[in-house]
Amino acid sequence: MNIAVVDYGTGNLHSLIKALERAGAHVWAQADLTQALSADAVVLPGVGAFGAAAAQLAPGIPALHAAIAEGKPCLGICLGMQLLFDTSEEGTGSGLSALDGTSRRLTGRRVPHMGWNDVEMVDDPIFAGMSQFIAYYANSYVVEPADKSDVIAWSRYGNHRFPAAVRRDSVWGVQFHPEKSGADGLRLLDNFVAQVGT
Numbered sequence: 001m002n003i004a005v006v007d008y009g010t011g012n013l014h015s016l017i018k019a020l021e022r023a024g025a026h027v028w029a030q031a032d033l034t035q036a037l038s039a040d041a042v043v044l045p046g047v048g049a050f051g052a053a054a055a056q057l058a059p060g061i062p063a064l065h066a067a068i069a070e071g072k073p074c075l076g077i078c079l080g081m082q083l084l085f086d087t088s089e090e091g092t093g094s095g096l097s098a099l100d101g102t103s104r105r106l107t108g109r110r111v112p113h114m115g116w117n118d119v120e121m122v123d124d125p126i127f128a129g130m131s132q133f134i135a136y137y138a139n140s141y142v143v144e145p146a147d148k149s150d151v152i153a154w155s156r157y158g159n160h161r162f163p164a165a166v167r168r169d170s171v172w173g174v175q176f177h178p179e180k181s182g183a184d185g186l187r188l189l190d191n192f193v194a195q196v197g198t
Contacts (some may be wrong), residue, residue: 001197003027003043004036006080008056013048019179019186020153025192033060041196046078048176050103050141051091053083061096065129068098073170073196081166081173086196090141098171112140115145116119117155119164119176120136126165126172133184135164135176142175147151170195 003020004167005013007029020027020043030036052109057064058130063132068074076084083095088103106113119133137155153165155175166173172192178185 001025001041001193002039003193004030004039004190005037005045006033006057008045008079009046009195010052011045013045013047014090016043016045016179020193022186025193025196029154031056032103033057033064033135036060037072039064041073041075041192042067042078043072044076046075046080046138048079049091049136050079050082050088050091050095052094052131054088054091054095057096058093060092062177065098066095068169068171071170073192074098074172075192076173077177077179078137078175078177081143082112082143084166084173085143085145087170088141099143099146099150099166099168099173103141103143106142106157107160112172113137113157117157117164117176120154121165122152124165124167125195126152126167126188128185128191128194129187130184133188134181135174135178135185136180136182137176155181171179173198 155164
């Protein structure tokens, strides 16, 4: 199984690639979104800023949108989850519109939100074998889906309850970093790889 991790040109993708390889996939980083679509699945990592990432993705967005509509599995992590939606307060440009909604600045005593937080999960294959989950976050923005039925997990930061994970068909997004979230985070990536293989 082949998985392409989209490289926005910033940050270190090493830990994410290693975690997906551990799950049994052949993984590579790919800056060209249209080239990434040759893989069995696409992962949008949590590295960078919305405006810059959206600008880099722009030429390939129609092709990825079409591939997702045809069932191409996709996982968005942190920024990658926000890119699955239409827009973001963080910057200009358009996301993939794989899900309807926007990203808004997180409210709280201290932003960005850095550290460990409980995840309230609903039943979904991406959480298979997990009875509880404490995930690692590093984010200043959170998604606001137009359709709350897309939300499959929630977290709280101060008085703000926000979507921790979303899903529509074969597209998942997680606001936390599973590759930095210990054994349960690795299990989540195992589950994603297993879903790609079904």
